[in-house]
Each structure stands twice: as structure tokens, then as C-alpha cells.
Amino acid sequence: MADHPVDEKLPPLKMATTGLQHVAAMYAGVVAPPLIVGAAIGLTATELTFLTGACLFTAGLATFLQTLGIWKIGARLPFVNGVTFAGVAPMTAIVASTEDKSDALPIIFGAVIVAGLLGFFAAPFFSKAIRFFPPVVTGTVITLIGVSLLPVAFGWAQGPSPEADDFGSSTNLGLAAITLVIVLLLRRFTRGFVKQIAVLLGLVAGTLIAIPFGVTDFGPVADASIVGFPTPFHFGAPQFQLAAILSMCVVMVVSMTESTADMLALGEIVDRKADEKTIAAGLRADTLGSAISPLFNGFMCSAFAQNIGLVAMTKIRSRYVVAAGGGFLVLMGLCPMAASLIAVVPRPVLGGAGVVLFGSVAASGIQTLVRASLDKDNNVLIVAVSLAVGIIPIAEPEFYHAFPENAKIILDSGISTGCVVAVLLNLVFNHMGGRKRDAEDVTHPMEAGEEISEATRAPATP
Numbered sequence: 001m002a003d004h005p006v007d008e009k010l011p012p013l014k015m016a017t018t019g020l021q022h023v024a025a026m027y028a029g030v031v032a033p034p035l036i037v038g039a040a041i042g043l044t045a046t047e048l049t050f051l052t053g054a055c056l057f058t059a060g061l062a063t064f065l066q067t068l069g070i071w072k073i074g075a076r077l078p079f080v081n082g083v084t085f086a087g088v089a090p091m092t093a094i095v096a097s098t099e100d101k102s103d104a105l106p107i108i109f110g111a112v113i114v115a116g117l118l119g120f121f122a123a124p125f126f127s128k129a130i131r132f133f134p135p136v137v138t139g140t141v142i143t144l145i146g147v148s149l150l151p152v153a154f155g156w157a158q159g160p161s162p163e164a165d166d167f168g169s170s171t172n173l174g175l176a177a178i179t180l181v182i183v184l185l186l187r188r189f190t191r192g193f194v195k196q197i198a199v200l201l202g203l204v205a206g207t208l209i210a211i212p213f214g215v216t217d218f219g220p221v222a223d224a225s226i227v228g229f230p231t232p233f234h235f236g237a238p239q240f241q242l243a244a245i246l247s248m249c250v251v252m253v254v255s256m257t258e259s260t261a262d263m264l265a266l267g268e269i270v271d272r273k274a275d276e277k278t279i280a281a282g283l284r285a286d287t288l289g290s291a292i293s294p295l296f297n298g299f300m301c302s303a304f305a306q307n308i309g310l311v312a313m314t315k316i317r318s319r320y321v322v323a324a325g326g327g328f329l330v331l332m333g334l335c336p337m338a339a340s341l342i343a344v345v346p347r348p349v350l351g352g353a354g355v356v357l358f359g360s361v362a363a364s365g366i367q368t369l370v371r372a373s374l375d376k377d378n379n380v381l382i383v384a385v386s387l388a389v390g391i392i393p394i395a396e397p398e399f400y401h402a403f404p405e406n407a408k409i410i411l412d413s414g415i416s417t418g419c420v421v422a423v424l425l426n427l428v429f430n431h432m433g434g435r436k437r438d439a440e441d442v443t444h445p446m447e448a449g450e451e452i453s454e455a456t457r458a459p460a461t462p
Contacts, residue, residue, distance in 0.1 A: 057333020390418020
């Protein structure tokens with residue numbers, strides 16, 4: 001019996017190039033949190049480079065746990081793990097409330113360790129939520145994942161910093177557009193291996209085209225050292241403060257919710273449905289990776305939704321490809337110069353490729369919704385309201401500005417809020433109350449779903 005494509009081992013060259021493509025897709029997302037938090041603390045350039053390398057290294061370890069797995073740990077799907085952006089706001093809040101900034105990272109690390117361990121033991125209970133994720137819910141959440149990621153691509157397309165003079169310039173947008181066109185042309189007119197690494201080739205071509213425009217910066221390569229190791233507890237032994245621990249536990253719940261949705265999405269894409277056992281194993285990998293990460297000076301780890309789009313687009317479903325990407329992340333953590341090569345890719349070039357990657361995730365969600373019986377009024381309303389709530393943080397980022405900071409951690413994640421609303425509405429409309437209304441067809445979500453039968457129709461007035 002042939003192996004499932006998820007368990008397929010590709011030839012070394014193909015494994016390496018497609019794995020590197022995954023690294024390119026998620027690199028900016030991994031390095032952004034340490035750069036933001038490090039800048040808030042006031043780390044030197046050397047310390048900032050060290051912190052970034054540590055996050056790359058721990059992302060690689062977490063990816064190994066998720067793809068290769070040990071015991072009951074790891075979803076064993078082509079699932080990339082890295083530093084979750086959901087933790088940036090509470091971590092910067094911890095930095096702001098810490099008088100001695102040298103204590104900020106140890107306090108953060110202590111909170112992440114506790115949150116990771118609690119999440120690890122809660123994983124089997126959390127995974128039971130799978131029964132509340134029928135296609136109408138999973139399709140909505142997958143669509144939200146893609147839609148939520150698209151603004152990231154649009155931000156990249158404009159440039160590396162909103163404060164820069166050339167942010168949103170015609171040059172930056174033009175480079176993003178050129179990269180997008182190159183990827184589309186490669187996908188349309190090539191076959192086989194070249195077609196599968198179209199995104200990687202597009203990134204290389206876009207970077208080369210950007211050189212004459214002065215957008216490509218090779219400075220990071222010249223300044224980077226060849227060898228470096230993330231010394232355990234480089235910034236000090238972890239400290240445990242209750243307020244910090246509580247805030248990171250909230251982030252862990254948000255992260256586990258998003259990871260559950262991501263695993264369901266990936267299971268659909270690779271044709272190996274994520275059941276309760278798989279989700280529990282995947283959540284154990286997420287949470288254990290997070291608990292181990294601070295040992296090597298990294299932050300909380302979670303699934304990277306952008307790589308799901310890459311799997312959907314390339315149709316390469318092997319988990320060993322993503323494990324190879326994890327290997328590159330570990331090497332980058334050990335070799336800062338190697339990490340800097342990916343950093344050379346201009347942000348607008350990443351943005352052009354991101355449009356394809358993240359749009360593919362949204363398209364996968366729509367494909368799932370096709371199987372969700374949207375001719376039923378209940379399901380149309382579930383999708384309509386859940387998408388609307390999930391898009392609030394994208395369409396109106398300051399919508400929840402008056403809420404407490406801890407509440408905003410959850411509310412500002414459109415994926416989490418949309419997922420919770422979809423689950424609750426599915427319970428209310430399709431499972432609670434009296435007679436189910438699943439069989440009621442409508443042509444518009446606001447039409448009455450129930451037709452008057454001949455038996456109950458009032459007799460005509462003579």
C-alpha cells in the first residue's frame with residue numbers, strides 16, 4: 001500500500017528547495033516579534049540579532065516536533081511552527097510595566113514557560129472541540145485565516161516601515177506587482193518541479209529586479225557572523241510574575257484556538273482530516289514547543305497559517321518538506337549569516353508573493369464552504385455573521401479600543417473571534433431548541449426559511 005502524500009519522502013534537491021520556500025514564506029513573521037519586543041526593551045543591535053536568531057532556532061525545533069513528532073506529540077502534518085504574533089501586544093505591555101528593562105525578557109520567558117506547560121496538559125481536553133467544527137464552521141474559519149493574512153501581504157508590498165519616505169511608493173508597489181506576475185506566469189506556463197517552486201523562484205527574481213532600484217540591502221549579510229548559538233537563558237533566569245503569566249495564558253488560549261482552526265484547514269487541504277487525536281497531538285507540539293522555547297531565548301510558538309497557503313498552492317503535501325524547512329530554521333539560528341540571506345529579500349517582493357499564498361488559504365475556505373449546504377438559511381446566517389465579526393479587526397482596527405487590554409488580545413484576533421462566533425451560532429441554529437431547520441432552503445439569508453404547507457394554509461375566502 002502506497003504511503004499517503006503527507007508521508008512521502010521527496011528527492012533531496014526537491015526536499016531542500018521546497019523546504020526553503022516554506023522558510024521564505026514565514027521568515028518575516030518569525031523575525032517581526034523579536035524585533036518589535038527587542039526594540040521596546042532597547043536592546044543593542046548585537047542583542048537584537050541574538051534574539052532574532054534564537055527565535056529562528058526555536059521555530060525550527062517546534063516545527064520538528066509538529067512534523068516528525070515523538071510519542072503523542074505532533075500532528076505529523078506539513079505544519080510550520082514559529083513565534084506567534086498574538087503575543088506581541090502583551091509582551092510589549094509587560095516591557096512597559098517593568099521598571100528595570102533588563103528584567104523584561106526573564107519575566108516574559110517565565111510567563112511563556114508556565115503558559116506552555118498548562119497548555120500542554122490542557123491539549124487533550126481542548127481537542128474535544130473538534131465536534132463543534134462542521135464544514136460550515138471550518139470553511140468560515142479557513143476563509144477568515146486567508147482574509148486576515150492578506151493585509152500582512154499588502155503591508156509588505158508597501159515597504160518595510162510606515163515611517164519610511166518610500167512607504168507605499170510606486171517603486172515598492174511595482175516590485176510587488178512584478179513578483180506577483182512572475183509567480184502567476186510560472187504557475188501558468190511551467191510544469192512539474194519548476195511549477196511547484198514558483199514562489200521561491202518569484203522571490204529570487206523579484207530580489208534581483210529590485211537591486212537597481214536600491215531596495216535590496218545586502219548589509220545584513222556583510223555584518224552577520226558565521227557561527228552563533230543561542231546560549232540557554234542568555235538574558236537571565238526566568239522570573240515568574242502572576243500578571244505576566246495570566247496575560248500569556250490568555251495568549252495561549254488564543255493560539256490554541258487558531259492552531260485548531262489551522263489544523264482543520266490543513267487537514268482538508270492535504271486530504272487527511274484532522275481528527276480529535278491529531279489535534280490533541282498538534283496542540284501538545286505547539287504548547288511543548290512554547291515551553292521549551294524560552295530555554296533558548298525564544299517566545300511562544302504557534303502554527304503559521306501563511307504556510308498552509310503554500311501547501312494549497314504547490315500541492316506538495318509531504319510533512320518531510322516542512323521538516324526540511326525546520327532544519328533550515330535551526331541552521332539559521334546557528335548561523336546568523338545564513339539567516340541574513342533570507343533577510344535580503346525586500347519586503348515588497350515578499351508582499352507580491354504573499355498575495356498568492358494568503359489568497360490561496362481564503363480560496364481553500366471557500367471550497368470547504370461549498371460543501372456546507374449554503375442553500376440552508378441557518379448556514380448562510382452562520383457564515384455571514386461569523387465573517388463579519390472576524391473581519392472587524394481588519395476593517396476597523398480601533399473598533400475595540402475602549403476594551404481592557406486582556407480582552408483586546410482575543411478580540412483583535414479576527415480568526416479567534418470569528419471561530420468562536422461560528423461555533424456558537426452553529427450550536428444555536430443547528431443543535432439547540434426544537435425541530436432542526438437544516439432542510440429549509442432559501443434564496444436569500446433574510447428570507448423566511450419555512451414555507452407554508454398545503455395542510456396548514458388557511459382556506460380561501462369564498
